Amino acid sequence: MRKILSNCFQYPIVQGLLLMLLCYSTQLQAARPQAELTHQIAPLSQRVLPKAFTLKDLQDEPLDLERYRGQVVIVNFWAVWCPPCRNEMPSLQRLHTIMQGRPVVIIAINEGEDSFVIERYLLQLKPSPTFPILLDTNMEVASQWGVMGLPTSFILDKQGRLAYKAVGGREFDHPDIVKIIDTLLKE
Amino acid sequence: MFRTLVGLLMISIVPPALSEGSLVKHNIDRQSGLEDWFVEQDGFQIHLLQVRPDNVKAFYLGRDFPVEMATRISEYCVLTIRMRNTGAAPASYDLSKWEYIGADGSPKKLMLKEDWLREWKKSGITMAFTQLPSAQTFEAGDWNGSLITLRLAHGEKFTLRYQWQRNNQIHAGVMEGLRCAKNPE
Numbered sequence: 001m002r003k004i005l006s007n008c009f010q011y012p013i014v015q016g017l018l019l020m021l022l023c024y025s026t027q028l029q030a031a032r033p034q035a036e037l038t039h040q041i042a043p044l045s046q047r048v049l050p051k052a053f054t055l056k057d058l059q060d061e062p063l064d065l066e067r068y069r070g071q072v073v074i075v076n077f078w079a080v081w082c083p084p085c086r087n088e089m090p091s092l093q094r095l096h097t098i099m100q101g102r103p104v105v106i107i108a109i110n111e112g113e114d115s116f117v118i119e120r121y122l123l124q125l126k127p128s129p130t131f132p133i134l135l136d137t138n139m140e141v142a143s144q145w146g147v148m149g150l151p152t153s154f155i156l157d158k159q160g161r162l163a164y165k166a167v168g169g170r171e172f173d174h175p176d177i178v179k180i181i182d183t184l185l186k187e
Numbered sequence: 188m189f190r191t192l193v194g195l196l197m198i199s200i201v202p203p204a205l206s207e208g209s210l211v212k213h214n215i216d217r218q219s220g221l222e223d224w225f226v227e228q229d230g231f232q233i234h235l236l237q238v239r240p241d242n243v244k245a246f247y248l249g250r251d252f253p254v255e256m257a258t259r260i261s262e263y264c265v266l267t268i269r270m271r272n273t274g275a276a277p278a279s280y281d282l283s284k285w286e287y288i289g290a291d292g293s294p295k296k297l298m299l300k301e302d303w304l305r306e307w308k309k310s311g312i313t314m315a316f317t318q319l320p321s322a323q324t325f326e327a328g329d330w331n332g333s334l335i336t337l338r339l340a341h342g343e344k345f346t347l348r349y350q351w352q353r354n355n356q357i358h359a360g361v362m363e364g365l366r367c368a369k370n371p372e
Contacts, residue, residue: 040328042277079316081250084332112314139313148320149331167323168271168330 037088039174040166041153047161050154051144055134058115063107063132066160071103072184073156074172077136077147079111080121084169085151093129094173095181103158104181106131111150112139157184211362224365229358230274231351236267237368238334240341250314256307263298264339264367268319270351271330279324280351287337287365289345298336341369 054064065073076092078085089108096106110118110133118135122128136142145154148167155164163184170177212225223236238246240261247257272278286294300318307314319333339345344366350359 038328038330042326042328081246082316111316139315148323149333150316165326166329167325168328168332 037084037091037169037171039171039176041155041164041170041177041180042166043164044162047157047159047163049160050156050162051141053141053144055109055136055141057132057134058119063134065107068105068107068156069160070158071105072158072181073160074104074106074153074181075145075156076106076108076151076153077111077142077145078108078151080113080117082150086121088151088169088172089129090125091170091172091174092131093125093127095178096129096131098173098178099181102185104185107134108132109134109136109141111136111142155180155184157187210360213364220371221368222366224362226360226362227273228360229353230272231278231353231358232269232271232273232330233349233362234269234271234332235347235362235365236269237366238265238267239368239370240265241370243334247317250317252307252312252314253310256310256312260303260336264337264341264343264345265334266337266367267332268335269330269332270325272325272327274353275327276353277324277326278351278353279322280349281322282319282335283321284350286348287339287345288348289337289339289343294348295338298338303336337367339367341367343367 050065052065054062056062065075074092074095076088078089080086092106092108095104099106108129108131113135115135118133122133142152151169153166153170153172154162157163164180210226210228213222214225215222221237221239223234225232225234227233243265244257244261247260248254252260270280282297282299285297287297288294299321300315301321303318304315317334319331319335323331325331337345344364347362347365348359349362350357352358
């Protein structure tokens with residue numbers, strides 16, 4: 001049997017068919033849709049002030065959005081159970097590192113999960129996020145900001161107005177997004 | 188033997204993924220056996236993935252849903268859906284305009300997020316994000332994934348009639364040969 005098979009592989013037509021099969025399977029892999037992160041973020045047609053909020057962080061300390069007026073703020077609504085939220089979280093930390101020393105703030109608002117669940121997840125990340133993680137326990141802020149699905153992120157200009165909105169996971173340290181933030185910083 | 192080998196190879200390179208319609212790609216995960224279906228048309232992607240009833244129940248129990256409610260949700264046909272706007276202009280969908288046709292042959296509407304929220308509110312549940320918003324507009328690059336619920340039996344085959352809109356133009360399509368997941372026997 002082994003001999004017959006090895007003889008078969010000497011025929012160019014068999015080699016060609018095997019090559020076609022290999023190409024086809026590779027194409028299938030490439031065509032398989034993935035929940036990959038994108039880097040497009042649409043500007044909002046009108047910049048308006050969002051509803052102000054004060055939420056507690058994981059250390060039970062209240063944090064007021066107003067304190068960041070004059071800085072560009074990225075507000076990310078997320079949950080541990082949401083796969084694209086987990087996928088994009090490391091890129092938020094990388095953006096945070098890139099923007100060190102500049103007036104850029106990242107705030108991740110968790111939707112309705114227990115702080116133990118959140119902390120357990122964050123500790124698995126290397127590096128673990130060093131920007132504020134706030135608790136929207138009853139999901140009121142998400143509702144007030146018109147968040148329909150997770151993750152949803154907003155970029156606020158220095159006047160505290162909603163400037164950009166992204167529904168779905170993003171690669172936040174992508175040059176296109178860094179460029180948007182740079183532009184907002186120059187305004 | 189040689190002819191058999193060539194024949195087998197010829198069969199194996201016929202694309203099975205395209206068997207459900209010219210645009211729909213069908214895949215079966217080798218490890219889990221779960222099926223998924225993907226369609227991309229005019230800059231809009233729809234990806235449906237089976238979720239086993241046990242996984243649905245575990246997911247909702249993990250979100251602190253009462254056992255009765257988690258069990259009840261898992262008794263339906265629940266699928267993960269991801270939609271993505273890959274076009275340059277905004278695109279919207281409205282699930283209330285979608286229909287599915289199961290074994291009985293009659294078109295039915297999807298169970299919407301609002302239907303669940305009414306029930307969950309009675310039980311004091313506020314976790315709203317686990318079901319796909321009934322209607323949504325995606326800007327260029329936006330996408331969203333969540334769960335949808337169909338009133339079908341586990342393992343039942345169905346056809347989905349979907350539609351979405353861009354620049355006031357309705358794009359409609361059909362995904363055939365879809366199937367609800369069932370627990371392993």
